[in-house]
Amino acid sequence: MKQPNCMVAQSGGPTAAINASLAGVVSGVLASSRYHTCYGAVNGVLGILNENYIDLTETFAEPAELEKLKSTPAMYLGSCRCKLPDYKDDDSPYVFIFHQFAKLGIQAFFYIGGNDSMDTVLKLSDYAAKIGSDIRIIGIPKTIDNDLYATDHTPGFGSAAKYIASALLEIAHDTFIYAVKSVTIVEIMGRDAGWLTASSALARNSYNSAPHLIYLPETAFDRKRFLEDVKKQLSQRNNVIIAVSEGIRDKTGSYITSSKSAVDDFGHKQLSGAGKTLELLVKENIGVKVRSIELNVLQRCSAHLASKTDLEESFAQGEKGVALSEEGITAAMVCINRISNHPYTVSYDHAPIQSIANGAKTIPKQWINDRGNDIAPEMLEYLTPLIQGEAAVSYANGIPSYMNVSHLDHA
Amino acid sequence: MKQPNCMVAQSGGPTAAINASLAGVVSGVLASSRYHTCYGAVNGVLGILNENYIDLTETFAEPAELEKLKSTPAMYLGSCRCKLPDYKDDDSPYVFIFHQFAKLGIQAFFYIGGNDSMDTVLKLSDYAAKIGSDIRIIGIPKTIDNDLYATDHTPGFGSAAKYIASALLEIAHDTFIYAVKSVTIVEIMGRDAGWLTASSALARNSYNSAPHLIYLPETAFDRKRFLEDVKKQLSQRNNVIIAVSEGIRDKTGSYITSSKSAVDDFGHKQLSGAGKTLELLVKENIGVKVRSIELNVLQRCSAHLASKTDLEESFAQGEKGVALSEEGITAAMVCINRISNHPYTVSYDHAPIQSIANGAKTIPKQWINDRGNDIAPEMLEYLTPLIQGEAAVSYANGIPSYMNVSHLDHA
Numbered sequence: 058m059k060q061p062n063c064m065v066a067q068s069g070g071p072t073a074a075i076n077a078s079l080a081g082v083v084s085g086v087l088a089s090s091r092y093h094t095c096y097g098a099v100n101g102v103l104g105i106l107n108e109n110y111i112d113l114t115e116t117f118a119e120p121a122e123l124e125k126l127k128s129t130p131a132m133y134l135g136s137c138r139c140k141l142p143d144y145k146d147d148d149s150p151y152v153f154i155f156h157q158f159a160k161l162g163i164q165a166f167f168y169i170g171g172n173d174s175m176d177t178v179l180k181l182s183d184y185a186a187k188i189g190s191d192i193r194i195i196g197i198p199k200t201i202d203n204d205l206y207a208t209d210h211t212p213g214f215g216s217a218a219k220y221i222a223s224a225l226l227e228i229a230h231d232t233f234i235y236a237v238k239s240v241t242i243v244e245i246m247g248r249d250a251g252w253l254t255a256s257s258a259l260a261r262n263s264y265n266s267a268p269h270l271i272y273l274p275e276t277a278f279d280r281k282r283f284l285e286d287v288k289k290q291l292s293q294r295n296n297v298i299i300a301v302s303e304g305i306r307d308k309t310g311s312y313i314t315s316s317k318s319a320v321d322d323f324g325h326k327q328l329s330g331a332g333k334t335l336e337l338l339v340k341e342n343i344g345v346k347v348r349s350i351e352l353n354v355l356q357r358c359s360a361h362l363a364s365k366t367d368l369e370e371s372f373a374q375g376e377k378g379v380a381l382s383e384e385g386i387t388a389a390m391v392c393i394n395r396i397s398n399h400p401y402t403v404s405y406d407h408a409p410i411q412s413i414a415n416g417a418k419t420i421p422k423q424w425i426n427d428r429g430n431d432i433a434p435e436m437l438e439y440l441t442p443l444i445q446g447e448a449a450v451s452y453a454n455g456i457p458s459y460m461n462v463s464h465l466d467h468a
Numbered sequence: 469m470k471q472p473n474c475m476v477a478q479s480g481g482p483t484a485a486i487n488a489s490l491a492g493v494v495s496g497v498l499a500s501s502r503y504h505t506c507y508g509a510v511n512g513v514l515g516i517l518n519e520n521y522i523d524l525t526e527t528f529a530e531p532a533e534l535e536k537l538k539s540t541p542a543m544y545l546g547s548c549r550c551k552l553p554d555y556k557d558d559d560s561p562y563v564f565i566f567h568q569f570a571k572l573g574i575q576a577f578f579y580i581g582g583n584d585s586m587d588t589v590l591k592l593s594d595y596a597a598k599i600g601s602d603i604r605i606i607g608i609p610k611t612i613d614n615d616l617y618a619t620d621h622t623p624g625f626g627s628a629a630k631y632i633a634s635a636l637l638e639i640a641h642d643t644f645i646y647a648v649k650s651v652t653i654v655e656i657m658g659r660d661a662g663w664l665t666a667s668s669a670l671a672r673n674s675y676n677s678a679p680h681l682i683y684l685p686e687t688a689f690d691r692k693r694f695l696e697d698v699k700k701q702l703s704q705r706n707n708v709i710i711a712v713s714e715g716i717r718d719k720t721g722s723y724i725t726s727s728k729s730a731v732d733d734f735g736h737k738q739l740s741g742a743g744k745t746l747e748l749l750v751k752e753n754i755g756v757k758v759r760s761i762e763l764n765v766l767q768r769c770s771a772h773l774a775s776k777t778d779l780e781e782s783f784a785q786g787e788k789g790v791a792l793s794e795e796g797i798t799a800a801m802v803c804i805n806r807i808s809n810h811p812y813t814v815s816y817d818h819a820p821i822q823s824i825a826n827g828a829k830t831i832p833k834q835w836i837n838d839r840g841n842d843i844a845p846e847m848l849e850y851l852t853p854l855i856q857g858e859a860a861v862s863y864a865n866g867i868p869s870y871m872n873v874s875h876l877d878h879a
Contacts, residue, residue: 071642100647131641138646223772223867230542231482231769233876235549236511260867264874294877350764358642361634361773364866444866455775455855456633456670463675465644466705 059093060162063382065113067199068101068170068177069138071131072213073220073360073448074371075199076460078169079133080126081375082197083117088376091383096161099464101137101170102177105154110161111464122460127368128448129459130360141177144184151184158192165193165382169375171200171211172417175390179410182388193382196390196410197374201357203252204417207408208392212374213357215367215443218256220359221245222444224352225260225300229267232296239346240287240339241298243268244332246356248304249417251275253356255424255432256440257300267298274304275420276429278313283335284342286430291345303331361457365446370403377405401442470504471573474793476524478610479512479581479588480549482542483624484631484771484859485782486610487871489580490544491537492786493608494528499787502794507572510875512548512581513588516565521572522875533871538779539859540870541771552588555595562595569603576604576793580786582611582622586801586825593799593821604793607801607821608785612768614663615828618819619803623785624768626778626854629667631770632656633855635763636671636711640678643707650757651698651750652709654679655743657767659715660828662686664767666835666843667851668711678709685715686831687840689724694746695753697841702756714742772868776857781814788816812853 065082067075079097086095097111098104111134117123126133144151158166168178178196185192198205201217225243232241245254251273260267269290272278290297305313314330332349339347374391381389389407396402424436451458476493478486490508497506508522509515522545528534537544555562569577579589589607596603609616612628636654643652656665662684671678680701683689701708716724725741743760750758785802792800800818807813835847862869 067645071645100645103647129641130638132645135647136645219866224766224770226867226870227541227769227771228765230540230771230870230873231765233873234478234482234511234543234547236514236546236876259865262864262867264872296877348765350766351762353761354639354642354759355635355761355766358638359635360638360641441865446866447863452858453673454670454852455630455857456637456673459637459641461675462641462644465647466707 058162061092061164062094062096062162063092063165063167064096064098064158064161064163065167065169066098066101066104067132067134068136068168068174069200070171071136071357072199072201073130073216073358073363074213074367075131075169076129076133077127077368077371078197078199078212078375080123081372082167082379083113083123084372085376085379086114089379089383092164096163097134100135101139102141102154103137103139104134105157106150108157125458126460127372128360128363128450130358133460133462135465138173140173141180144180144187148184154181155184155188155190163192165195167195167197167378169197169199171198171202172205175205175410175413178390182410185387193385193387195378195382195386196413197378198390198392201253202247202250204250204419206413206416206418207390209395209403210393210443212367212371214252215364217253217356218259218440219364219444220356220362221253221256221352222259223362225257225268225298226262226265228350229260229265229298232298236295237346238291239296240343241296242332242335242347242349243298243300244303244349244351245300246352247274247302249274250419251302252420254300254302255420255436258432258437259440259444268300269297270299270430271432272299272301272305272430273420273425274302274306276425277308278305279307280338284338287339287343291343299335301331301335305331360448360459361450363448364444365448366443368448373405381407398438398442469573472503472575473505473507473573474503474576474578475507475509475569475572475574476578476580477509477512477515478543478545479547479579479585480611481582482547482768483610483612484541484627484769484774485624485778486580487540487544488538488779488782489608489610489623489786491534492783493578493790494524494534495783496787496790497525500790500794503575507574508545511546513550513552513565514548515545516568517561519568536869537871538783539771539774539861541769544871544873546876549584551584552591555591555598559595565592566599566601574603576606578606578608578789580608580610582609582613583616583826583828586616586821589801590821590825596798604796604798606789606793606797607824608789609801609803612664613658613661615661615830617824617827617829618801620806620814621804621854623778623782625663626775628664628767629670629851630775630855631767631773632664632667632763633670634773636668636679636709637673637676639761640671640676640709643709647706648757649702650707651754652707653743653746653758653760654709654711655714655760655762656711657763658685658713660685661830662713663831665711665713666831666847669843669848670851670855679711680708681710681841682843683710683712683716683841684831684836685713685717687836688719689716690718691749695749698750698754702754710746712742712746716742771859771870772861774859775855776859777854779859784816792818809849809853
C-alpha cells in the first residue's frame with residue numbers, strides 16, 4: 058500500500074455546505090504531493106469503529122463529480138451523534154481507532170463538524186499526544202448555528218441565512234395579500250445562539266420591513282412586553298411578521314415552550330414549540346388571525362438556495378485543513394478571519410482546539426437593540442456579505458441534481 | 469376618458485404563478501387594439517367595492533417590470549376571501565360593481581382564482597345576463613391544489629409540485645445521514661385532492677426511493693394498515709420517509725387530525741395536524757425516532773423554485789383570457805388541454821363557467837396503487853412535464869428580487 062494516506066469524516070447536523078468542505082479536503086489531497094489516498098469514514102467516527110470506508114480520491118477523480126459534491130446538501134459520508142468516552146475512563150475506542158490509522162497508513166485525520174465534533178477532535182488530539190502519535194488531528198468547522206468560537210463565522214451558516222431571509226421575504230409576499238389584521242410567527246433554529254434568527258432581517262428591502270419583530274435567545278423573553286410589541290406593530294400595519302428563535306427563554310432561563318423537553322446524548326434540551334407558544338399567546342390575548350410556521354430542516358438542507366460565498370469559503374477551509382496537516386499542525390481547527398467588509402475580504406488560519414470545543418458563541422449585546430426585539434445595524438453589516446451569490450445547482454428532470462448517496466440508506 | 473377598458477383582480481390563496489397570469493393579462497391588453505387601460509382591483513372584488521384600483525397598463529409599461537412580475541410570488545393585486553351573496557337575495561354589491569364597470573368603461577373583467585373565485589365569476593356572469601350587460605366575465609384559473617374541472621391542470625400547481633419534489637429530495641438527503649432507524653413524515657397541502665401530495669413522488673431518482681409511502685385524501689386512511697406499512701418499510705431500510713396530505717380521512721370521512729377543526733367563510737374545514745397525528749401514532753406504536761415536517765405556506769410561495777413550464781403556461785392563460793374577451797366570449801374559464809406527453813404539447817381553450825364553479829377534481833382511482841399507499845405509474849407520466857424548467861429569478865443583495873408590493877400592506 059502506498060502511503061502516507063489521510064482520512065476524513067463528517068459529524069453533527071446537516072448543512073448545505075458541509076459537502077463543499079469535504080470537496081475541499083478531497084481537492085487538497087488530490088493536489089498534495091504528500092498523501093496518496095483520502096479515506097472517507099462513513100457515519101463519523103462510527104465509520105472507523107465499524108471499518109466502513111470509501112476511497113474518496115478514486116470516487117472523486119473526475120472534476121465534475123467533485124463539483125457536484127460541493128452543492129449536495131447534508132453529509133455525503135453520513136453523520137453520527139457519538140460522544141467518545143474520556144480515554145482515562147475507557148481507552149478501548151481510541152486503541153481501535155489508532156490501530157485503524159496505523160493499518161491504513163493514516164497521517165492526518167480531518168473531522169468536519171460543529172461543537173460536539175470539536176469535542177471529538179480535542180479528545181483524539183489529547184490521546185495522540187498521550188501515546189506520542191504524530192498523526193495530525195484537524196477540525197474543519199461546520200454548523201448552521203454559527204456558534205463556534207475562534208472563527209468569524211462558520212461554514213453552512215451563510216447558506217442557512219440566505220434560505221431564511223429568502224423564505225421570510227416569500228412569506229411576507231404570501232402574508233401581505235389579505236387586507237385583514239394578521240400575525241405570522243416564523244420559528245427558526247438556534248438552540249443557544251440567535252445568529253440564524255437574526256439573519257431573517259436580511260429579508261428587509263426597499264418595500265419590505267418584515268420581520269417586524271425579532272426575538273433571540275440572547276435576550277430574556279417577557280410575555281407581557283411581547284404582547285405590547287405585537288399590539289404596537291398591529292396599530293401601524295395590517296400584517297405583522299415575527300421571527301423567533303426556538304431557543305428563547307424567560308428571565309429565569311426556562312424555555313418558552315409548550316411541549317415537554319427531552320435531553321439528547323450530549324445533554325442538550327430538544328426544543329419545540331416556541332412559535333406555537335407565541336401563536337397561542339397572540340390568539341388568547343389579541344384575537345387577530347395568527348399562524349406559526351416552523352422552517353424546520355429545510356433551513357439546513359436547502360442546497361438549491363445555498364450561498365455561493367458560503368460554498369466557496371467552506372471549500373477553501375477543507376483545502377486549508379489539508380495544507381495545515383502538511384505543515385505539521387495538529388490539535389487545531391481551521392478558522393476564518395474577516396479582514397474587511399468593503400470589499401468583503403477574509404483570510405484562513407487555525408486555532409488551538411482547546412479554545413473551541415464545547416463552547417457556544419452568542420451574539421454580542423451591542424448587536425441587539427435596547428428593547429431586545431430587533432437587531433442593531435452592526436449585525437446587518439456582519440451578516441450581509443455571507444449570503445451573497447447563488448450556488449450553481451443543476452437540475453435533472455425538474456429537480457436538483459445532487460450526488461448519489463445510496464451508500465448511506467442501508468437496512 | 470379613452471375606452472373601452474378592462475379590469476383584472478386576483479382572489480383565493482397565493483401561488484408562485486398567479487402573477488404570471490396577471491402579467492399575461494397585462495401583456496394581452498398592451499398588445500390589444502381594443503382595450504386602452506387595464507385596471508387592477510386591489511384585494512379581489514373588494515377592490516371594486518372599495519374603488520381601490522391600480523392602472524396596470526401604466527405600471528407595467530416597461531417590459532422589464534412585466535418580466536419581474538411573472539416571477540413574483542403571491543398576488544401583486546392582493547386577494548380576498550369574499551363570497552358574493554345570491555343576487556336574488558341581495559343585489560346591492562352587483563349594482564355597485566356594474567356601476568363601477570360603467571363608470572370606468574370596463575368591457576371585460578378577468579378574475580384570476582380557484583374554485584371559490586370561479587363561483588364569483590359564475591355569479592357576476594349570471595347577473596350580467598340578467599341585466600343584459602355585454603361585459604365579458606372571464607375566469608383565469610389558479611390553484612396549487614390542481615382540483616379545477618375542465619382543465620388538464622391548473623396554473624400554480626406545477627411550481628408547487630416542483631417545490632414539494634425538490635424539498636422531499638433535500639429532506640431525504642438530510643434524513644439518510646444517520647445510521648439509525650427513523651421515520652420522517654412530510655405533511656403536504658391539499659384539502660380534498662391529493663395532487664400535491666402525489667407530486668412528492670417526483671423526488672424519486674436513480675438513488676432515492678423516498679417518499680416510501682404516500683397517503684392521499686382519495687383513499688380511506690386506516691391506522692392499522694398504516695402501521696403495518698411503516699413496519700414493513702422499516703424492515704427494508706433505515707430511514708422511512710412518508711408523504712401525507714393534510715386532508716386524509718378515515719372510512720367514515722372523519723379527518724385524521726389531532727387538533728380541533730374550524731370552518732372558514734366558504735364552509736371548508738381548516739385542517740392541521742395530519743402529520744403530527746401520524747408522528748404520534750408511530751411514536752406510540754413503533755418507537756423509532758420520528759419527526760413530522762409541515763411544508764406550510766412555502767409550498768405555495770417559493771417563487772425562487774417555480775417551474776418554468778408553469779410560469780409560461782400561466783402567462784399564456786392570462787393572454788388567452790384577453791383574446792377570448794375580444795372574441796366576445798363570456799361566462800367562461802380559460803382552460804388548458806394536453807395534446808401529448810412526448811413531446812409535451814398543450815393547447816388553450818375555454819369552458820363554460822357553470823361546469824367548473826364549486827367542484828373539486830380528485831385523482832382518478834386508477835392513478836393510485838391498490839393498497840392506497842402510493843401512486844401508480846400513470847400519475848408520474850401526468851406530473852413529470854409540469855415541473856420542467858427553472859424560473860429566471862434574479863437576486864439583489866443575496867435575496868430574490870421581486871416586484872414591490874408595498875401598496876398591499878396598509879394599516
